[in-house]
Amino acid sequence: MSKKPRLGFIGVGMMGQIAHLANYARLRDEGECEIVGITDLKPLLARAVAEKYHVPRIYENATELLQDPSIDAVVCIQQWPNNYALVKQILLAGKSVMTEKPMVGRLDEAQELVALAQEKGVLYAVGFMKRYDAGVEVAKHLFEEFRHNGELGNLLEVDAVCDGGDWIQNAGAPVIADDPTPLPPLQPTYPDRCTTPEQRAAYGYLVNIFAHTVNFCHHFLGKEMRVYAAQFRRDRGMQSLLRSDDVLVTVHGATSASHEWREYTTFNFERGHLMVKTPVPLNRQQSARVYLTRPGEQGFVTTEYHAPVDWAFFREAQGFVRALAGNVPLRAPAETCLWDVRVMEQIIDIAEVI
Ligand SMILES: NC(=O)c1ccc[n+]([C@@H]2O[C@H](COP(=O)([O-])OP(=O)(O)OC[C@H]3O[C@@H](n4cnc5c(N)ncnc54)[C@H](O)[C@@H]3O)[C@@H](O)[C@H]2O)c1
Structure with a gap:
């Protein structure tokens, strides 16, 4: 090379x-x-x-x-x-x-x-x-530090939410050519037991939106999760219960016509928590926001960490x-993403789709 x-x-x-x-x-x-x-x-x-x-x-x-x-x-x-x-x-x-x-x-x-x-x-x-986001880097450092120094006690639970609305937010238009060439139909493949139109719509939603959320949890936890329950409102909403060793994990969210993109992951320890608010994907001017809450001298104190403004895609x-x-x-080599594919197969396998 x-x-x-x-x-x-x-x-x-x-x-x-x-x-x-x-x-x-x-x-x-x-x-x-x-x-x-x-x-x-x-x-x-x-x-x-x-x-x-x-x-x-x-x-x-x-x-x-x-x-x-x-x-x-x-x-x-x-x-x-x-x-x-x-x-x-x-x-x-x-x-x-x-x-x-x-x-x-x-x-x-x-x-x-x-x-x-x-x-x-x-x-x-x-x-x-998101693994390259400057704020996520800060959060990952804090997470490693507090998971190992014991100051906040054990990590009990992770709550990962993605309530997606407008994900483009004035990012600028791509070049659009008046090109009539027809594209061949897409031919998605699905896990063996994902066969009905409802399941396939739910799976499309899962892999498009929550692939990020599942990958984010794996990035922090450093261990593959297992799935215990899942439900979908077809391709509009989902909740799933997972676990990594003794750490409980919930991944959930809904898609709406909201002007906002509300995506945040909270790591709940025995004596405090770390929250990472990841930005709208196409926002070039924002890194993830990071908040650490821990015991202070007069009650709990929350510190906000400001990573440099940068764009995860860049x-x-x-x-x-x-x-x-x-x-x-x-930072996201394909071999580490095998965990995500396996977990998403388990989610759709176990899920009730309504
Ligand atoms: N990371 C994120 O946050 C994020 C956000 C949105 C979308 N995405 C992902 O981005 C992907 C691409 O989305 P998009 O909006 O760019 O799609 P798109 O349909 O606008 O573009 C795909 C392009 O690939 C071309 N193409 C298809 N097959 C080809 C081939 N064999 N050879 C050459 N060209 C070929 C098509 O002509 C088309 O121009 C989606 O699958 C989605 O999962 C990621």
Whole structure:
């Protein structure tokens, strides 16, 4: 691997542009990577995006891009049902890859891809950008410190909520080309016992929204959770009860037309708590807010920690480029995301969907 990774992009739709290519273009302009070329099933869109971001080459399709030996790694930003087939193609071509979350629809697919990446000796990153959030970094430090120094007592319970409303919040519009090329229908795959339309709608909701929440809990707890109960209001609301050793975990939330995005995780210890409020995904101007409550001299005291203002998606792109250059490990490597896929399979397996 050269010190300046050379990247190709497969898929430059909305997230591909706003949350990914735009950040890699900034890193290219700062001298950290090169962008060799892009491809999209919509050729007019690819052309317009290449022009906007000064990308020198447009490939006819993914196969042509993957045949280019000058590309080290591919940023492949797709609707999740495409991930399995495309990531497999990319890994077979011997290139490192980053995709959005969720990883894939089934655990056996995820395991196969992780094994393939290991066999090929390439990096496989999944887009859990919250792990790169500057406020989450602060919270993780505090969590480790207080979990080990005993000042707050044992960790009893984790409450992870994602009540999603407007997740875009004036992020700016992507390039939209008037490209009539029809896209092939998506072909999602599901766990074996996820067969009814209601279950599949619930599973889509789970892997789209709560993949983040489940991954976040695993990131802090450092151990895979087990699932004990779950209920869905189809694809509008869900609650699930999990456990990691003796720590109780609740993951829940609802989707509404609210102007807000209320996402927070509280780690409840015997003598205090740590709360992390993670921001709206496309807000570039906000890191997670972190509040620690613990005993003071005159009652409990809450301290708010202010991490630097930054955007988790930019830091994620930086993390991928630096990992490709061999400088740092990935923070959300695919092998750690196997836990999430397994837990989400267990959730839908056990869930009542109403
Ligand atoms: N991390 C987050 O917080 C977050 C937020 C929103 C969405 N997402 C994820 O982002 C993903 C992508 O969303 P999006 O809005 O960019 O989708 P999109 O439909 O706007 O874009 C996908 C693009 O990929 C192209 N494409 C599909 N198959 C292709 C192929 N084989 N070769 C080349 N191009 C191909 C399509 O033409 C399209 O332009 C979603 O699956 C979602 O899970 C993540």
